[in-house]
Amino acid sequence: MTILQALTALNEIGHASQTLFVVDENDKMVGTLTDGDIRRSLIAGNPIDAPVSSVMHTEFQFVKEAEWDVRKLKSLRKLNILFIPILDEERHIVGVCNLMKYKNILPIDAVLMAGGKGERLRPLTERTPKPLLPVGEKAIIDFNIDNLAYYGVKNISVTVNYLKEQLEEHFAEERNGIQVRCVREPRFLGTIGSLRFVEKFENDTILVMNSDLFTNIDLEDFYLQFVETGADMSAAAIPYSVSVPYGIFNVNEETITGLTEKPTYNYYANAGIYLIKREMLDLIPADTFFNATDLIELLISQKKRVVRFPIHGYWIDIGNKDEYAKAQDIVRHL
Numbered sequence: 568m569t570i571l572q573a574l575t576a577l578n579e580i581g582h583a584s585q586t587l588f589v590v591d592e593n594d595k596m597v598g599t600l601t602d603g604d605i606r607r608s609l610i611a612g613n614p615i616d617a618p619v620s621s622v623m624h625t626e627f628q629f630v631k632e633a634e635w636d637v638r639k640l641k642s643l644r645k646l647n648i649l650f651i652p653i654l655d656e657e658r659h660i661v662g663v664c665n666l667m668k669y670k671n672i673l674p675i676d677a678v679l680m681a682g683g684k685g686e687r688l689r690p691l692t693e694r695t696p697k698p699l700l701p702v703g704e705k706a707i708i709d710f711n712i713d714n715l716a717y718y719g720v721k722n723i724s725v726t727v728n729y730l731k732e733q734l735e736e737h738f739a740e741e742r743n744g745i746q747v748r749c750v751r752e753p754r755f756l757g758t759i760g761s762l763r764f765v766e767k768f769e770n771d772t773i774l775v776m777n778s779d780l781f782t783n784i785d786l787e788d789f790y791l792q793f794v795e796t797g798a799d800m801s802a803a804a805i806p807y808s809v810s811v812p813y814g815i816f817n818v819n820e821e822t823i824t825g826l827t828e829k830p831t832y833n834y835y836a837n838a839g840i841y842l843i844k845r846e847m848l849d850l851i852p853a854d855t856f857f858n859a860t861d862l863i864e865l866l867i868s869q870k871k872r873v874v875r876f877p878i879h880g881y882w883i884d885i886g887n888k889d890e891y892a893k894a895q896d897i898v899r900h901l
Contacts, residue, residue, distance in 0.1 A: 570605055570622065571615045577602050588652055588660060589623045595658040598623030629654050632661050635674050638791060640664060644671070664719075671787045672719030675842070676768045679711060681778035682728030682752045682761065687887045696730040697885070698778040699737060703898035707885055708734075708778045709742070715774075716743040718786045722769045725778065726761040728752040753854070758839070760857035768845055775859065777839040781894040782882040784840060789876050793842040799871040801842040802863065804835035805882050835875055838882055847871070 568576075577585055589598040600623045608622040609615065628643055629652045630636055643651055644666045653662035664672055685697030692700070698708035705713075708725070715723055727734045727749050738747040752761040759775060772793065774786070784803055793801040810831045817825035841859055850865055851857055866873050883894045 568619050569616045570608065570613070570619060573600055573619045574602075574605060574615075577605075586650055587619075588663075589619055590660065594660075596627075596629070596652055596654060596660055597658075598625045599627040600624070627652075630664065631656075635672075637671055637673060637787065637794075640666065640671050641787060641791075669719040670717055673786060673790050674770045675720055675772045675774050675790060676722040676770045677715050677720050677724070677774040677776070678750075678762055678765055679708065679723070679725045679776055679778040680758055680761065681708060681725045681734055682731075682755065683779070684729045685779070685886075688885075688891060691888075691891075694730075696727075696733055698725075699733060700885070700891070702781060702885075702891075702894050703901075706737070707781065707894075708737075710781060711776065711778060712742055712745070712747060714783070714786070716745055720774070720786075721745055724748045724750050724765050726750045726752050726764065728755060728761075755856070756854070757856045757858040757861070759841075759851060759859040759862055760855060762848055763851055763853050771845045773843045773845055773848065775841045775843060777884070779885045780839060780882065781885055781897070782838070782840070782878065783880040784838075784878050784882065785880070789840075789842060792874070792876050796874050797872060798842070798874045799844050799847050800863065800866055800873045801876050802859075802873070803838040803840035803878050804875040805838045805878050807834045807836040808832065809834070835877065838878055839884065842876075 573587055576587055585602045587600040588596055589600055591597050600619055604622050604624065613621065628648055630639060632653050632655050640651065649666040651664040651666065652660050653664060655661050681696065681698040683697060685692035688697055688700070699706045702710065712723065723745060725734060725738065725747055731751060735749045738749055750761065750764050752764060758777070762775065772790070789801065789803065808831055810829070812829055814826050814828045815830055816823050817827065837860070847866065851862060863873055881897060883890050885891050885894055
């Protein structure tokens with residue numbers, strides 16, 4: 568193609584990227600071309616009917632389909648490179664990462680637990696499952712679905728039990744181009760036991776979370792830490808401080824060895840969001856009440872690597888009316 572034909576193609580794109588990918592006669596990618604490249608070429612005196620090969624960049628950024636690189640996508644986004652070609656082993660374009668739409672494309676499957684009764688929120692949950700209670704203009708669970716979609720997660724399942732028909736109807740149609748799958752839990756199986764009923768996973772890393780959380784956790788950093796630490800399971804954690812309004816004795820049996828005046832103790836609390844290697848899910852017993860904390864303890868007992876990921880942002884477990892009101896207040900300021 569000529570530079571003029573490339574200009575016509577750029578004009579037809581009509582969005583902010585203004586970038587073309589150039590392929591050869593075998594559809595192998597050989598370069599990139601922007602309106603700035605063409606402008607500089609014309610100013611330099613090159614004819615408008617010259618081939619695009621004379622002005623294209625042959626050293627371009629891409630990701631390999633077979634070797635997905637989340638950190639590379641993160642670094643390219645910081646360089647404001649927002650459209651990255653996905654190439655197969657023969658350099659054919661098999662997709663494009665649109666970092667104007669997605670923060671990243673994480674190679675994970677997600678399972679949201681939505682089977683609980685929400686008893687502490689009654690009477691609000693007598694006829695509506697807690698994940699479908701509105702926070703602002705959206706259901707609680709939809710904030711989590713939308714956040715997963717923002718990080719490029721495509722394979723999402725929701726385990727349902729209490730008032731399951733409402734959740735199944737809610738996800739009957741696609742959301743953000745994603746068909747959320749509802750998985751029926753035959754009876755209450757704890758916070759992770761129902762994972763055994765998810766028939767198929769596409770990726771080797773599984774994100775599991777409670778569906779009634781209201782949080783802006785950075786899933787990109789969560790995933791990168793999980794991979795780089797070689798963890799078998801990572802649990803998101805929130806800082807939790809306890810202030811004691813009294814002077815506390817340090818003792819050795821009956822002897823006072825010191826005194827700490829009004830101390831504050833800092834802890835990390837379980838946030839109910841986990842990344843797990845898919846092979847670890849085989850340790851979850853079939854058709855048995857089993858919590859995520861049971862899996863953590865089991866993995867630790869087997870000398871597996873379990874790490875924590877601190878959440879630097881907001882996190883609310885909408886388990887009672889006070890927390891529900893707090894989430895409503897936060898969403899008004901987002």
